[in-house]
Amino acid sequence: MLPWIYKNLKPLEFNSVLDAFGGTGAVSYLFKCMNKEVVYNDLLKFNYNVGKAIIENENTLLLDEEIDLLLNFNGLSSNTFIQRTFKEIYYLDEENLWLDQIISNINTRYSENIKEAGFKKAIAYFGLIQACLTKRPFNLFHRKNLYLRTTDVERNFGNKTTWDKPFEAQFRKFVKEANKAVINTNQKCKATNKHILEWSTNNYDLVYFDPPYLGNNGRSETINYQKCYHFLEGLVSYNIWSDLIDFESKNRKFKNEHCVNDFTKTKVADSIEIMFEKFQDSILVFSYKKGGVPTIGQIQNIMKKFKKRVYTRSMHYKYALNRQNGNAELNREVLIIGI
Numbered sequence: 001m002l003p004w005i006y007k008n009l010k011p012l013e014f015n016s017v018l019d020a021f022g023g024t025g026a027v028s029y030l031f032k033c034m035n036k037e038v039v040y041n042d043l044l045k046f047n048y049n050v051g052k053a054i055i056e057n058e059n060t061l062l063l064d065e066e067i068d069l070l071l072n073f074n075g076l077s078s079n080t081f082i083q084r085t086f087k088e089i090y091y092l093d094e095e096n097l098w099l100d101q102i103i104s105n106i107n108t109r110y111s112e113n114i115k116e117a118g119f120k121k122a123i124a125y126f127g128l129i130q131a132c133l134t135k136r137p138f139n140l141f142h143r144k145n146l147y148l149r150t151t152d153v154e155r156n157f158g159n160k161t162t163w164d165k166p167f168e169a170q171f172r173k174f175v176k177e178a179n180k181a182v183i184n185t186n187q188k189c190k191a192t193n194k195h196i197l198e199w200s201t202n203n204y205d206l207v208y209f210d211p212p213y214l215g216n217n218g219r220s221e222t223i224n225y226q227k228c229y230h231f232l233e234g235l236v237s238y239n240i241w242s243d244l245i246d247f248e249s250k251n252r253k254f255k256n257e258h259c260v261n262d263f264t265k266t267k268v269a270d271s272i273e274i275m276f277e278k279f280q281d282s283i284l285v286f287s288y289k290k291g292g293v294p295t296i297g298q299i300q301n302i303m304k305k306f307k308k309r310v311y312t313r314s315m316h317y318k319y320a321l322n323r324q325n326g327n328a329e330l331n332r333e334v335l336i337i338g339i
Helices: 002-009 026-033 045-056 064-070 081-085 093-109 115-134 167-181 230-235 238-244 268-278 296-304
Strands: 016-019 037-041 190-192 206-209 283-289 310-316 332-338
Touching (some): 045 115, 045 167, 064 167, 093 167, 093 238, 230 238, 268 296, 296 310, 296 332
Parallel strands (some): 016 206
Antiparallel strands (some): 310 332
């Protein structure tokens, strides 16, 4: 979808941009390649590391010899937290131990308090996060379902070859991908880790919103990202992970108080209005899908409270797992733009 987003945003006059729900960093990276001054933001700390690795970072790489050192487990970590806590939930025993060891090496070798080391650490986490996602059915951690990988059955979904590829190979692959993505545009870019509704500054030419999406029934199993990606959030919060976990849950999710969600059916419209009011002096761009709650028309009406001109652009987009309204052909991506 990036070429389509580029086509529709290129005519707008802006230099600085806030990507309020940065996620994978793909849209922030598009803005960076457009030579914009980008602030990438995401509430989740693991996503923040992605933003730091490829958006804020201008020239720091994780070299081959440094990757080799991270993968040297001769001085084995005595901490086996993942192996003990997540046994038979997401990964095999030996994979859980590998995760304990790599995290120990990353945290030992790189301090976030030193600028260059902080970028190297972020790149290492980028590689680790992507490796963890590719080895998970549906790329999610919302269920205890290791059996989907291990059961010997005929399959018509997923990629067992990727699931079974060693963590080390996946880690090396994605670290190298991050390295290739590092560019210096001579524009100041930054990654932040804040709740967008609590944002204090608003001096951006354009603000791009791509918040959690509610389907037309007002529900979505994957709308609460802390519940879907709590494992990744735990990886980058390793030293305090134990304090965050609900040990009564089958999949060792976070306690409810650590799963903030202001985009439920009852809150989402109010949250959108708060965001639009907060950034009303900026060009507003809201990324959405046809058939959601609130409707496109309702979001337009909220935006019209703060912007003189509001218009939409849309395109058909087919998702592998999202069959909106029971028919993938009805899926449409929408940009709601207020200037």
